[in-house]
């Protein structure tokens with residue numbers, strides 16, 4: 407059985423723990439590897455190595471750090487097919503989708519190549535007579551990232567390229583469900599010339615996470631995952647005096663206005679609801695049908711959902727792959743069962759799909775609910791599967807209220823041909839990322855990614871300038887070079903003179 411180890415101080419290591427977790431190929435349902443789950447002492451060792459590496463790495467000129475990152479970018483491009491296949495084999499998503507997610511991660515690496523420019527400070531000559539003042543941003547120390555299963559390359563790449571470019575060292579604790587991609591990325595970064603100990607990967611579960619949260623030498627924690635764990639990370643990182651950004655779950659609404667180009671809206675919704683089998687924090691899982699558009703929308707959607715091509719991720723014809731694990735498949739089926747009991751109308755039922763040759767794979771077909779109501783569990787909770795709920799509302803105001811009342815605030819979008827409606831929606835909606843005729847409004851690397859409400863605990867979003875701010879602390883220096891007589895002691899608060 408293939409054994410997945412940690413990557414500490416530039417080497418793969420087994421560590422001291424005997425605990426392991428199974429890794430599956432979701433398309434076949436067969437176990438493909440075992441991953442070692444780190445003990446507290448394994449995590450502490452990684453932190454110690456990262457702390458040692460910080461001294462030299464943080465002092466390297468940003469332009470030299472950029473050269474290593476540029477080489478890393480080239481190596482990712484060169485090894486992209488292998489990385490994509492690793493993603494497909496452990497996550498299950500289809501090849502082209504995995505490729506898209508790797509590309510979005512790569513864009514953050516490209517952004518980090520501009521670090522000399524991004525770290526430029528501010529300078530004011532003569533804040534007082536012959537007194538100058540300037541501000542610089544300096545790295546924090548050892549930073550840690552804890553990431554979810556659904557983007558094994560992209561989400562870690564929102565974090566570590568920027569943290570490392572800023573001069574920090576990094577410990578990544580990826581999801582134990584699909585850990586191999588992180589190890590490959592760490593090996594490539596080493597090959598690119600990154601010194602040992604700057605980027606470490608520790609595989610593990612709650613024990614490893616708690617060890618990171620309580621280790622005094624970890625300065626900052628970035629987390630992406632479900633809301634209950636995000637809240638736990640936020641509270642405990644703060645309790646242990648760490649800087650923290652903790653991104654949580656989502657329930658994203660797509661508003662379909664009666665004036666929109668309905669075919670565009672339907673195609674947008676199909677990709678956004680069923681792409682990656684709905685296992686995206688930016689998946690659109692609720693279609694809000696405004697006014698009389700409901701019947702037409704549901705009819706068009708139903709035809710497309712019924713003809714969705716479900717299959718293994720490596721099959722070029724597949725539009726949607728399996729779910730990540732058997733437990734997750736059972737959870738999603740449980741939600742669909744519940745929706746039927748709650749009285750929503752199941753227009754397309756994907757529960758009993760069977761694929762020849764892949765009978766043990768974790769597959770479910772696309773599911774479509776109509777007449778879903780605000781009080782239902784399938785509306786309130788994140789399902790994280792290929793289940794789209796249509797909620798019907800009478801007008802635009804009701805759509806805005808519905809979305810603003812929901813506990814999550816990650817992404818949303820609206821389909822309309824009316825610029826005023828689109829602009830008003832973007833302005834009034836209490837959501838972090840908004841699309842106007844764009845189904846999945848994931849910001850590019852030089853903007854920042856993050857939700858509102860219970861989709862993000864903390865102040866700063868990921869990547870872009872927010873990422874630079876998160877991984878650096880501000881220092882402001884005021885200086886004067888007096889010549890001649892020493893001035894007398896001054897006991898009043900200094901003012902401009």
Ligand code: NAD
Nearest residue numbers: 552553554555580581612615631632635653654655656687
């Ligand atoms: P998860 O919360 O179960 O796990 C995320 C990470 O936390 C993993 O590394 C896991 O090992 C660790 N973890 C799990 N249980 C823990 C515990 N009790 N204590 C400490 N650590 C623990 O999430 P998941 O199932 O891997 O990913 C899916 C979730 O992630 C969804 O809710 C999705 O919306 C969310 N997500 C959010 C974003 C975003 O940007 N907001 C992006 C991607 C995914």
